[in-house]
Amino acid sequence: MTAITTIGPPDAVRRRPAGLLRHSLILAGRSLAKSARNPGALVNGVLTPAIFLMLFVYLFGGSVAGSTGEYLDYLFPGIVVMGAGLSGMLSSGLSINIDIKKGVFDRFRSLPIGRSAPLLGSILADTVRYVVAIGLLFGIGFLMGFRVQTDAAAAVAAVALVLGFGFCLSWVTVFLGVLVKDENAVMGFAFIAFIPLMLGSSLAAPVGTLPGWLQAWAGNNPVSHAMDASRALLTGTPAGDSIAQTLIWSAAILAVFCPLAVAAYSRKR
Amino acid sequence: MADYAFQAESLVKKFGRTTALAGVDLHARPGTVLGVLGPNGAGKTTAIRILATLTGFDGGTARVGGLDVVRDAARVRRLIGLTGQYATLDEELTGLGNLVLIGRLLDLRKPDAVRRAAELLGRFGLDDAARRPVAAYSGGMRRRLDLAASLVGRPRVVFLDEPSVGLDPGKREDLWRIIRELTADGASVLLTTQYLEEADALADDIAVIDNGRVIAHGTPPELKQIVGGQAIAARPKDPERVEDAARILAAVAGHAVERPGRHGLVVPVDGDRAVFDAARRFEEQGIALAEFSLRLPSLDEVFHALTGTPRADRSGASDIETAGSRA
Numbered sequence: 158m159t160a161i162t163t164i165g166p167p168d169a170v171r172r173r174p175a176g177l178l179r180h181s182l183i184l185a186g187r188s189l190a191k192s193a194r195n196p197g198a199l200v201n202g203v204l205t206p207a208i209f210l211m212l213f214v215y216l217f218g219g220s221v222a223g224s225t226g227e228y229l230d231y232l233f234p235g236i237v238v239m240g241a242g243l244s245g246m247l248s249s250g251l252s253i254n255i256d257i258k259k260g261v262f263d264r265f266r267s268l269p270i271g272r273s274a275p276l277l278g279s280i281l282a283d284t285v286r287y288v289v290a291i292g293l294l295f296g297i298g299f300l301m302g303f304r305v306q307t308d309a310a311a312a313v314a315a316v317a318l319v320l321g322f323g324f325c326l327s328w329v330t331v332f333l334g335v336l337v338k339d340e341n342a343v344m345g346f347a348f349i350a351f352i353p354l355m356l357g358s359s360l361a362a363p364v365g366t367l368p369g370w371l372q373a374w375a376g377n378n379p380v381s382h383a384m385d386a387s388r389a390l391l392t393g394t395p396a397g398d399s400i401a402q403t404l405i406w407s408a409a410i411l412a413v414f415c416p417l418a419v420a421a422y423s424r425k426r
Numbered sequence: 427m428a429d430y431a432f433q434a435e436s437l438v439k440k441f442g443r444t445t446a447l448a449g450v451d452l453h454a455r456p457g458t459v460l461g462v463l464g465p466n467g468a469g470k471t472t473a474i475r476i477l478a479t480l481t482g483f484d485g486g487t488a489r490v491g492g493l494d495v496v497r498d499a500a501r502v503r504r505l506i507g508l509t510g511q512y513a514t515l516d517e518e519l520t521g522l523g524n525l526v527l528i529g530r531l532l533d534l535r536k537p538d539a540v541r542r543a544a545e546l547l548g549r550f551g552l553d554d555a556a557r558r559p560v561a562a563y564s565g566g567m568r569r570r571l572d573l574a575a576s577l578v579g580r581p582r583v584v585f586l587d588e589p590s591v592g593l594d595p596g597k598r599e600d601l602w603r604i605i606r607e608l609t610a611d612g613a614s615v616l617l618t619t620q621y622l623e624e625a626d627a628l629a630d631d632i633a634v635i636d637n638g639r640v641i642a643h644g645t646p647p648e649l650k651q652i653v654g655g656q657a658i659a660a661r662p663k664d665p666e667r668v669e670d671a672a673r674i675l676a677a678v679a680g681h682a683v684e685r686p687g688r689h690g691l692v693v694p695v696d697g698d699r700a701v702f703d704a705a706r707r708f709e710e711q712g713i714a715l716a717e718f719s720l721r722l723p724s725l726d727e728v729f730h731a732l733t734g735t736p737r738a739d740r741s742g743a744s745d746i747e748t749a750g751s752r753a
Contacts, residue, residue: 176533183530187516194518194559264514264575267478268531269503 177271184265184278188252189285202244202290207297210236213361214301221362226302233303234315234391235360235384237294241323242355242380244290246347249283250330254340276422280327287323291316306392315390318403322383325407328414335421359384379406431456431491431583431614432477438485439472439638446472448638449486452616454631456582459605459615461629463622463728469638470618471511474585477616478508490583507576507584511591513568514575517561521552521571524560525578532579539578546574550604566597573604584608586617590624602627622722626650634732642732650722652731656697658704661690661717671713678703690717 192199210232218228253276256262265275305312334343357374358364358381364372375381382402389396433453439446447469454460462470475481476488479499488495490502515524522543529539547556550570555563560571569589576584586605590598605628608615619625625632626646634642634649642649650656658679662671665688672683672691678700679693686692695701701720708715723731 180531183527187519187527190523191516191518260510260512260514261516263475263480263510264508264528265531266480267503267506267508268528268579269500270531 177274177277180270180274181277181281184275185281185285188279188282191252192248192282192286199244199248199286199290201247202240202286203293203297205243206236206240206294209239210294210297210301217361229298229301229303230306230392231388232361233298233301234387235358236298237291237315237391238319238322238380238383238387239355239360240290240294241287241319242326242383243347243351244287245283245323245327246330246350247344248286249279249327250332250334250343250347251340252334253279253331254334254337254343257335258338258340272423273419276331276419280324280331283327284320284324287320291319307390311390311393315387318390318400319383319387322379322403322407325411325414328411328418332414332418332421335418354378354380359388379403379410382406429455430489431458432489432616434473434477434486434488436486437473437476437483437488439469439476439481439483445638447476447483450635450638450640451643452477452633452640454614454616456614457609457612458630459609459617459628461625461632462616462618462635463620463625463632464618464635465620465729468635470635471587473635474508474587474616474618477583478506478585479503480508504579505582507579507581509573509576509584509586509589511587513572515560515568515571518559520557520559521547521563521567522556524571525575528575528578534578542578546577547571550574551600565592566594566600569593569597569601570604573601577608582613584613584615586615588618588620590619590621598624622728626722634728636729636732649728656720656722657692657694658701659690659692659717659719659721660704660708660715661687663714663716665689667713670711671708674704674707674711674713678707695720 213232214225214229218225218232222228222231253262256275256279262275266272330343330347333346334340337343353374357371358378359375360380364375364381367375379402382399383406385394385399386396386403388394389399430453435451437447437450437452450469450473452460452462452473462473464470472481476483477490477495479495479502482496491505493502493505495502516527519527522540525543525546526536526539529542530536532539534542544553544556547553550573552567552571552574555567560568563571569592573586573589576586589605590601593601602624605615605617615628617625617628629646632642632644632646632649633640642652644652658675660671660675662668668689668691672685675691675693676683679695681694683691683693698720705718708718
């Protein structure tokens with residue numbers, strides 16, 4: 158009960174190589190452990206798209222596409238993109254914002270770990286959360302009758318593309334989460350951006366069938382490209398340049414917002 | 427220079443047009459506690475954040491263990507432990523989980539991290555709660571866990587920013603005991619507080635800081651000499667006896683008696699001898715007491731003694747410190 162042995166020999170804390178990656182993985186593990194106990198954001202990322210999926214398919218499917226089955230084929234690939242995008246928009250920025258506000262990041266920043274490790278760890282954990290969200294959505298889609306009509310390789314490519322897109326999109330909210338003080342502002346942004354970004358797209362109907370003003374937006378919305386690409390890879394519709402467009406947009410979003418987020422984060426205080 | 431465990435010289439820090447620190451000097455030798463005493467917004471948190479490598483500054487130098495906090499930030503972080511004003515724990519994780527996480531980030535192997543965490547939990551009386559999520563912890567337990575978290579890496583310099591805020595008196599004693607034990611092991615502590623009582627109980631040296639400047643520095647006895655040392659506060663049960671009580675206090679203390687409350691009496695004393703004299707005379711004259719205590723000057727009285735003016739309203743300044751520490 159006496160000494161706390163505050164001071165250890167200099168080698169009490171051993172240095173080990175590959176610090177940044179290992180620290181990031183440890184912090185990703187932390188984020189996932191928290192998620193497992195408090196799966197709110199994950200539920201959001203699965204529940205909202207699942208509700209839209211069922212609502213659209215069973216309410217409008219018959220009249221829009223002739224049968225609910227056919228409409229499911231059209232709608233589901235877009236819903237997967239919505240799931241990835243929503244998980245990214247909701248969880249990343251929010252958890253980082255809360256960590257900064259609570260001072261948890263201060264604790265991390267006072268430790269001898271890379272400055273970007275907490276940020277990287279958070280994003281890595283999010284990627285795992287997208288995989289879970291997309292996996293659950295595929296399960297729901299399967300139960301509703303959706304089947305991949307291409308091959309396994311194309312399906313894997315679709316998932317990879319959608320994940321990459323969600324990952325890149327999440328940097329927008331990460332940037333916001335670092336920048337603003339109030340977590341409600343992050344939530345508010347995600348909510349406001351949701352409608353034009355996710356619904357003002359080729360999600361529910363081909364862009365060509367939309368009114369002119371909406372066509373102008375939806376045709377240029379990167380989410381439309383991602384949904385078209387996902388549709389092409391999962392159901393074999395013509396891909397056009399949607400895959401290339403999705404990759405270019407993803408890279409562009411990442412190139413702009415990742416450096417912004419890292420800069421804002423390292424300039425904190 | 428290397429004689430000091432940490433040392434800040436002429437630190438200047440500005441937030442926009444507001445000067446949070448206007449040339450602050452702070453230092454402590456290894457194995458000692460420096461108490462930084464000051465009101466909200468004085469710059470205490472800013473000074474700690476600079477020494478803990480969390481924030482930059484606009485002038486002066488800051489060193490920990492002889493290392494520059496800017497140029498050698500990574501090495502400084504190996505020497506320090508930080509407990510901020512707000513418990514920085516993961517609510518969803520268990521107490522053990524929180525400490526193991528820190529240990530692993532400090533490059534301990536998992537079994538070592540678990541062993542170190544268990545050791546600290548035991549030391550801080552948290553074994554029973556080790557496997558419960560922090561969300562179920564009381565305020566005092568969180569504070570203790572937060573302090574434990576800053577000790578996982580066996581730091582040589584521990585920064586504690588108002589560690590006893592929100593603790594009830596009993597829990598505060600526990601905390602004080604733990605802080606004393608840190609220095610017994612040779613660690614140095616920088617402790618900020620708003621209470622002279624706390625600084626007196628823990629610190630080898632006290633720096634009084636106000637509006638970004640150190641306005642007094644010395645050992646607790648030196649400081650108390652400046653600010654007038656202790657005072658007896660007494661309130662007779664029977665308001666009719668207030669005058670009798672005032673006469674007794676004036677006689678034993680040899681100072682003029684102040685009357686802050688309706689029937690309350692306060693008199694500065696030069697030693698605790700006066701307490702016993704006063705108590706005996708109250709008993710002899712049959713004056714029953716509702717309140718009777720020997721206390722240190724409050725922060726307000728310290729400032730009054732040091733600056734000659736009562737503290738102005740500092741709510742504006744306190745907003746700035748909060749904004750600076752969290753923005």
